[in-house]
Each structure stands twice: as structure tokens, then as C-alpha cells.
Amino acid sequence: MARLNEANEQLARAIIARYPEPRSALIPLCHLAQEQDGWLDEDAMAHVAELIGCTPAQVLGTASFYEMFKLHPVGKYCINVCTNISCQLLGGEELLEHAESRLGVRSGGTTPDGMFTLEDVECVAACTEAPAVQVNYRYFHRVGIEDFDALIDALLAGELDDVVPPHGTLAKVRQDLAADRIANITAPEDQEMPVWIARAEASAGEGAAT
């Protein structure tokens, strides 16, 4: 697909300005690209590289480390079934098997209609609510076999569109840190002792002198 569109490129520049060094924006910008396209395309990675001043290979080198970045197209919904210990104890592996037969794909596969990608994932921090499932990183707790079927039916019917955005969209609320609001962010070498520390040291020094 594509490089970042104009609106996203502007947003990308605002995000870069929040970090002392532009490269720190690499992961957030890859998320932005994935939000735009649903997956992380090579052209998008090249664009991210231009924006933060590194090579496309460096972007790929980082992005390929992280499970959430999909370097190939995936379904509209990524169904992540946790099979780690707390979920395993309460049927997470059986739920995964059921999901495989319901969707007709093995874990890692995408349904032919492009609706669902199924994955067995590691602990998603919902261990007391096992078995846990995430759909595009939205949580569903204590999912039994019937609940899973109902969840798939609801997704197909579009009933969960308010809760579950298409794959790629993470937080629907962004930090809104306009450049004129930023108090202190500059390159590390331009930073000095913070004023409140300097004042405290000066008054401690005075106290000691008197």
C-alpha cells in the first residue's frame, strides 16, 4: 500500500517532537502506519525511515522484532487467544482448538474472506479472567466455547464495531501534546540542571553558609 498520508505525516512529525532523539519515535510511527493500512508495508517503513532519519533496513530491523507489527496483510480482526498458564488451567488450549475449527484456520492463519486472523498468544494480563481473548487488542474476559461463537457472530454482524476498531487502530484517544505545550524536550546534550534542583541546591548552600 502506501506511505503515510498527509494528515498522518503531520501527526508523525508531532510525535517525533516529543522525543529527545527522533529514532525513539520508530515504534509509535510504525503503529501509525499500521493503523493507516491495517499492516506494515515496505513503503510505509521507508517513509518512517525518512521521517526519523535512519535507513529502511533499520526500521525493518526493529519492526520485525515485535509481534504486533504485521509485515503481511492480516484479517480485519486479529483474534488472540491466550493459552498461557492461567488460561491453560481453565481451558485456553481447548478454546484455541475450538477457534481453529470454528474459523477453519490453524493458529497463525487468516480466513479466506480476510475477516479473521487467529493467533495463540502469550499472557495478555487478564489472568484472573481466564480464558482471555483479545480482538484487535480489545479484551474479552472468561470466554467459554459458546461465548467464542457468539463473539465471532457479533463481529460478523458488525455489532461490536463501537468496541473493536479494524486491525491497526490501537488507542482511539491520543496524547495531545502540541509543540507549544512541551516544557522541556530537547536533545540530551542541550539539557542542564533543572531549575528547581538548582534553586534547592542554592538555598541549601546558603543555609550551610550561614
Added chain:
Amino acid sequence: MNGIVNSLGGTNTSVAPGTPRIVSSRFDEPQGHTLEGYRSTGSYRGYEGLRAVLDMGPDEAGEMVKEATLLGRGGAGFPAGVKWGFCPPGVWPRYIVVNGDESEPGTYKDRVLMERDPHQLIEGCLIAAYAIGAAQVFLYVRGEMAHAQERVAAALNEAYEANLVGRNILGTDFSVDIVLTWGAGAYIVGEETALIESLEGHRGMPRLKPPFFPAAKGLYMRPTVVNNVETLSNLPWMANHGVSEYRAIGTENSPGTRLIALSGHVNSPGVFEVPQGTTTFRDLFESPEFGGGIRDGHELKMFIPGGASAPWFFAEHVDLPLEAKVVGPEGSMLGSGAVVVMDETTDAVRACLRIVRFFARESCGKCTPCREGTTWEEQILTRLLEGHGRPGDLELLLDVADNISPGPYPVASDPQNSLEAVPYPPRQTTICPLGPSSVAPITSAIRRFRSEFTDKITRRPSIPVGSETPAPATAATAGEVGHG
């Protein structure tokens, strides 16, 4: 429909009668995540602690945290005040990186804190930044936690708007930025130096320490304090109520409370705030306000006291208190406040394999003993479980493990066979503790349940070459991990 509850539904977060709620007081407040809710509900008034600290001065604020013995809640339990003191004097800038990458299997508490009380965390960041002299805070939230990211983003927007974050906070000369940043799926990024690598835009691979610890050379090779979400979330209450009230809870060594995620085979799992040091595992399992007993009709077989990385405990350990200085010599650790209960229907080999597979999948690959060793461990356990184990496999498994973590590995005592406990922590041939953690379930399970392993080797199924070839056993049919 029962299953379709999103993340705000369901989680049981009760406390024992009379226990003060330090960090969980707004968990059940529907508006506790807003600025208005933070100021008007809970066990203290939001952002009043910050005001008090700004009147104190940075050194006094640091002293407060030191005196309180605020133990890190991320896993290692190191006192926060002491860690802050490791920043070399006169070197600027200093950064704070907040570890919200929660992904240790069994652990579920930082997500609740970020989703339900984000302002508490922000105020905690402000108090820490003021004391340490950090002008920039990076709040790193696990990538998969979309809702936590939304709640923290919304709270930061409110706080900037209200002049609680940013320039000249509350009219003083204290100015700090808090930047929300997030990961993209990798357990190892929870390790502090890997977190820093990730925040610099790199693959999340840990750095070798020594020579440099983050407090001396961390983010951009500048002094950096990495603290867990829960650790910092304690600061606002402490600033409001004072150190002596804080120290009055828990014990001398482990004051205050901890959030414990109790999961697995109990009647009522949940995320519970309990006093450290005085609460026992039995309290957690049996009290009606907590676990409400091992699930009906079953009995305890084993439990993990501190997340997947912790060696296992057994029925005779339930009366131990949640106190690092007690649990360590008994052969395990409290880790990340994750207690996983397994009843007698649990197949020890299958549970062990699942945890080992986690470490094999999450190994970053930087060092050989972990990269190759965890994969090898997984292979051996998989073939054991599938009925293709070989004589000598247990010895091989222990030998591979010994190459990742040499010497006797921490393990609980086994009174029936007169075996002593080996105290925590393990040794390592690796850069970080991830590889050695894979050994915990192996040595724990083999010491206690050796026959469950050897049975699987001697019961090797013969598969006839004929028309009626039975399907090979799969992980799901080979053993029973109870599910109910």
C-alpha cells in the same frame, strides 16, 4: 452474554475488611479515571500530595521515599529510594522511564492501575520526577493494552490542560513533560535495559550489566530511573498520609501493600490489595473476600507464588507470608505479585511445558544458552508429552537447564524425600534472567513429580504400520490440565 464483557467488566478487586486501600481505592469508582473523579473519590485527594511534596523540596521528597522503604513492585523488589540515589550527582539530564509493559504470565495489576486510576500514576510520576530532578518522563505502556493507552492519554491531556504537567506546574518552577509511549509485543521489553533499547527505537534486547546500570547510563546513555507502574502509584497516598502511616502497614522489611493477581483453580480469582509481609498464601486462597477456596471439590497440588519465572510451591508452603525475606530462602520469589493456583487435576508436565514454551518463544536471541537452550527444553518436553520421550531425556533436560543456570537451581524443599530448599536467586550464564527463568518450572516439577515425567517415557505408544494407524497423541489429549 457472559463472555462479551470488555476490560472494565468483571475483575474482582476486593480487600480484606479493615485493610487500607493505598493504590486500589478508585478501582470501583466509575469515574475514578477522570481528573474530577481523582480529586473527589478514593483514599486521598488527588494532586494534594504533589502540592505537599512541592512544599517539601526535592531532597526531602527523596528522603520520604527512602524512609518508607518503598520496594519495587516490578519483580526484583529493590527499594525505590535507594535506586534513585544511584543517579550520579551533577550529571544531567536524568530521565524516568515508567515500566508499564506488564507481561509476566499470571500478572495482572499494572493494567488495572492504568485503566482505572491513571491520574494516580501521573501524580506518582510527578513526585518522582520532582525528587530525582528529571525533566522528562517516558511512560511506556505495553502495546497490546489499547484501553490502558486510551485512559492514560486522556488523563495526560486533562493534566496538561490543568497545569498539573508541563511548564511551571501549579505556579512553581517545577516543569516536567510526561510522554506516553508504547511497545509492540515482546515480553522481554519488560526487562529494564531492553525497555530502554525499545524506547530508543531498537530491537528489545537487554544490555549487559555491569558495566552500566540504567541509573548511571540508561536512556541515551544518561542517568535513567526505571520504575514499575505500581511502585510509582504508591507515591500519592504516601505523600498525603505520611511515611509513618505507610510503614504502619505490613512489616518492617516489607511495609505497605501489594496488588496480587490470584488466578487459576480458585473459586473467586481477582486482583487484591493486601498488606505485605503479614498476609499468607492461605489467606489469599481461602478468605471469602479473596480466593474463596480451591475450586469446589478439588485440592491444591501446587502454586506459583510470583509469576511464571518463580519456582513452584506446594501445600506445605501455604502458611508462608508474602514477604521476600521469607519466600527467598524457601526457594522461590514473590516476583510480580502473580499467584497461580493449580489443583490435583493439573498435569505437571503439561503445565511445565506451557511455561517453558513461553520463555522459548520470548527469548530475544541475544545469548546462546537462552536462545538454544529454551528451544531445546521445549523440544524435549514436547516429545515427552506426545509420547515420544527417550530414556535419558530427564537428565538431558536438566543438563540443558544447567547450562543456562549453573549449579543447584532454587527450588522448594521436599520433606517427603528429605530434600532441602535451594534459596533464590539462580545463577546465570546469560545476559538477563529470562533464560534462567525457564528452568524454574523444570526443576520444580521434576523434583516433586518425577514419576509423571518417567511415566510418559515408559508409556511410549507403539504406532503400528497398518491400516488402523491411530492418530498420534497431541498436547491437548496427552495429559489432563484441569479445566472447569
